[in-house]
Amino acid sequence: MPDGALRADAETLERLYRKLYLTRRFEEVVADIYPTDKIKSPVHLSIGQEAVAVGVCDALRADDVVSGTYRGHAAYLAKDGDANAMMAELFGKDSGCARGKGGSMHLVDIAHGVLGSSAVVGSTVPIAMGYAFALQREGRGRVVAAFFGDGATEEGVLWESLNFAALHKLPILFVCENNGYAIHEPIEKRWAVRDLIAKVAAFGLPASRIDGSDVVAIRAAAASAVAPMRRGAHGPSFMECTTYRWREHVGPNADFDAGYRSRAELEPWAAADAVTRVGAMIGAAARQTIESEVDRQVRDAVAFAEQSSMPASIELKTHVFA
Amino acid sequence: MSSLNGKVPASNGARAGRMLRYVDALAEAVAQEMERDRRVFVYGLDVDDHKRIQGSTTGLLERFGAERVFTTPLSEDAMTGFGIGAAMAGMRPVHVHIRMDFLMLCMNQLVNMAAKAHYMYGGAVSVPMVVRCMIGKSWGQGAQHSQGLHSMFMHVPGLKVVAPSNAYDAKGCLIAAIRDDNPVIFVEHRLLYPTEAPVPVEPFVVEFGRARVMRRGEDLTIVGISNMAIECLRAAELLAEAGIAADVIDPVSLAPLDVDTIIQSAEQTGRLLVVDNAWTNCGASAEIVARVAERPVRNRSIRFERMGFAPTTCPTTPALEQEFYPNPSRIAAVGYRLVRPGDGKWVPDPRRAELSYQVQFRGPF
Numbered sequence: 001m002p003d004g005a006l007r008a009d010a011e012t013l014e015r016l017y018r019k020l021y022l023t024r025r026f027e028e029v030v031a032d033i034y035p036t037d038k039i040k041s042p043v044h045l046s047i048g049q050e051a052v053a054v055g056v057c058d059a060l061r062a063d064d065v066v067s068g069t070y071r072g073h074a075a076y077l078a079k080d081g082d083a084n085a086m087m088a089e090l091f092g093k094d095s096g097c098a099r100g101k102g103g104s105m106h107l108v109d110i111a112h113g114v115l116g117s118s119a120v121v122g123s124t125v126p127i128a129m130g131y132a133f134a135l136q137r138e139g140r141g142r143v144v145a146a147f148f149g150d151g152a153t154e155e156g157v158l159w160e161s162l163n164f165a166a167l168h169k170l171p172i173l174f175v176c177e178n179n180g181y182a183i184h185e186p187i188e189k190r191w192a193v194r195d196l197i198a199k200v201a202a203f204g205l206p207a208s209r210i211d212g213s214d215v216v217a218i219r220a221a222a223a224s225a226v227a228p229m230r231r232g233a234h235g236p237s238f239m240e241c242t243t244y245r246w247r248e249h250v251g252p253n254a255d256f257d258a259g260y261r262s263r264a265e266l267e268p269w270a271a272a273d274a275v276t277r278v279g280a281m282i283g284a285a286a287r288q289t290i291e292s293e294v295d296r297q298v299r300d301a302v303a304f305a306e307q308s309s310m311p312a313s314i315e316l317k318t319h320v321f322a
Numbered sequence: 323m324s325s326l327n328g329k330v331p332a333s334n335g336a337r338a339g340r341m342l343r344y345v346d347a348l349a350e351a352v353a354q355e356m357e358r359d360r361r362v363f364v365y366g367l368d369v370d371d372h373k374r375i376q377g378s379t380t381g382l383l384e385r386f387g388a389e390r391v392f393t394t395p396l397s398e399d400a401m402t403g404f405g406i407g408a409a410m411a412g413m414r415p416v417h418v419h420i421r422m423d424f425l426m427l428c429m430n431q432l433v434n435m436a437a438k439a440h441y442m443y444g445g446a447v448s449v450p451m452v453v454r455c456m457i458g459k460s461w462g463q464g465a466q467h468s469q470g471l472h473s474m475f476m477h478v479p480g481l482k483v484v485a486p487s488n489a490y491d492a493k494g495c496l497i498a499a500i501r502d503d504n505p506v507i508f509v510e511h512r513l514l515y516p517t518e519a520p521v522p523v524e525p526f527v528v529e530f531g532r533a534r535v536m537r538r539g540e541d542l543t544i545v546g547i548s549n550m551a552i553e554c555l556r557a558a559e560l561l562a563e564a565g566i567a568a569d570v571i572d573p574v575s576l577a578p579l580d581v582d583t584i585i586q587s588a589e590q591t592g593r594l595l596v597v598d599n600a601w602t603n604c605g606a607s608a609e610i611v612a613r614v615a616e617r618p619v620r621n622r623s624i625r626f627e628r629m630g631f632a633p634t635t636c637p638t639t640p641a642l643e644q645e646f647y648p649n650p651s652r653i654a655a656v657g658y659r660l661v662r663p664g665d666g667k668w669v670p671d672p673r674r675a676e677l678s679y680q681v682q683f684r685g686p687f
Contacts, residue, residue: 134411
């Protein structure tokens with residue numbers, strides 16, 4: 001359960017707040033637009049979970065790499081993925097980050113180190129590991145952060161990947177965004193053993209559980225995990241970040257009336273919301289500047305998406321082969 | 323570098339005259355590409371053990387070291403994704419599987435990720451990865467060590483599928499596969515490993531999407547896939563003894579598929595027999611016959627037959643296994659009935675058929 005104080009210098013907090021607010025605002029706008037049917041792919045919103053991606057990515061370098069999930073808006077934006085290209089992708093436009101061929105679940109921005117995300121749970125984890133292998137051979141101290149949900153820990157491929165990454169000491173930070181549900185099924189109905197950290201530790205990785213609302217703690221944990229990786233030969237680490245999905249699994253709405261979870265379950269998470277808490281910790285003037293700049297950035301992204309063209313029909317058959 | 327698609331590389335001088343086994347051609351192709359390109363690496367269960375994937379990775383570890391030639395845990399799913407990620411990062415992985423059946427453990431990564439990455443990420447990434455896999459046969463390989471599953475991969479846009487039938491094509495196709503910017507499923511057959519052909523010493527590529535006409539004849543077109551290309555050549559020898567001349571075509575690459583060469587031949591002979599090293603149901607043979615039937619210009623009608631695995635699981639006992647596979651005698655008999663439908667009694671002389679079956683294939687490639 002979230003608790004504890006956030007402690008970081010003002011500059012760091014302002015930087016974190018900018019990303020937290022961007023992610024939250026971007027998705028709120030997406031949710032607002034969604035009923036108009038301008039958005040042409042299903043959206044799995046990160047609202048409530050932003051602190052995990054924002055905290056981890058703040059510990060990364062610009063030339064580091066992240067891989068995300070179908071709930072990947074936060075990781076994409078936190079790693080400085082192009083917001084215009086992302087919104088255009090949701091609108092199905094030619095200027096989208098995947099040229100309108102991927103949609104919300106397949107965001108990609110290689111220039112900013114965002115590997116493509118996937119709609120098949122766990123499937124990006126070994127790919128992130130292969131990327132980490134290439135970075136290890138490159139020897140420039142770059143690392144990969146692989147985001148995945150608690151559901152991915154039920155896929156065999158995750159454990160295969162942990163074993164191989166540990167065996168070859170690959171520079172990869174595994175980040176489990178544990179929001180307690182896979183689609184609508186709670187962990188109690190899925191895990192025989194609740195202690196994920198113990199399971200991971202058995203594979204030979206340093207592993208820690210962190211309050212996923214505490215963006216500063218997440219940032220600190222990620223920074224201390226990747227620092228030795230950059231020096232080489234340290235190998236992977238694992239973070240389990242407990243968090244909570246505020247909206248429905250897919251779509252723009254809340255779903256506390258659906259019966260599988262209660263609104264009371266949300267309350268402690270909402271009270272610990274990183275966006276609200278970090279926003280309250282920075283100066284009013286700085287906050288106002290950040291918010292107005294981000295609001296404009298999101299408005300610009302919507303305008304960019306609106307004004308972009310749909311792909312020409314010839315695009316259907318391009319990119320089948322490289 | 324040279325490309326000799328569709329031609330018999332028989333008069334290529336002394337360099338082409340060297341006979342090389344299929345298995346050694348595989349190892350030579352990879353070694354030459356690893357020499358040429360630092361990004362190439364070879365991995366997979368047992369690539370570095372004393373048996374070296376029946377000899378097909380021989381010498382690679384000694385020459386290029388464990389950094390570029392390494393084994394894996396028995397984690398086919400993750401190890402496929404690992405290769406995809408390395409390929410996206412600019413490396414050139416060659417993932418080796420000693421049996422094609424094990425690709426079933428890789429399907430999610432191959433079908434949902436490797437095949438789709440270039441398209442669903444709008445061209446932002448490519449996956450230049452080779453997946454080598456070997457089909458087994460005989461010595462009781464049985465249900466899970468003998469499957470020819472190439473049609474499953476042909477079905478999926480974004481994957482290339484090649485199945486070379488001789489040492490020349492094995493080397494040229496493997497070099498082409500490593501240099502290709504797309505995922506390539508490279509299908510080998512265990513029984514082809516000891517077969518020899520003239521193979522140039524220097525690196526060369528066999529381009530995908532160009533079928534090879536292995537034998538010329540005007541009465542019948544026979545298409546043979548993978549090891550069946552060799553069985554079809556033997557069947558053609560038996561048919562020749564009955565006065566029937568067959569075109570024998572090896573597609574070499576199944577995706578892309580050079581259907582034009584097959585159509586051209588079938589239009590001339592009016593008879594097409596497709597023999598696959600797999601089941602016929604929804605298989606490569608079904609695709610080839612359909613594409614020929616759908617040909618845009620139809621100058622004459624064409625009669626079709628297909629042969630492949632019996633519609634059963636592959637049994638281990640030789641008593642049943644020999645009934646499971648097409649063989650030269652049976653292929654010849656079906657070909658004969660296509661050409662002379664009124665005269666259905668001909669079967670090859672069993673002694674000649676046996677001899678044909680056992681003769682070591684030594685070319686023309």
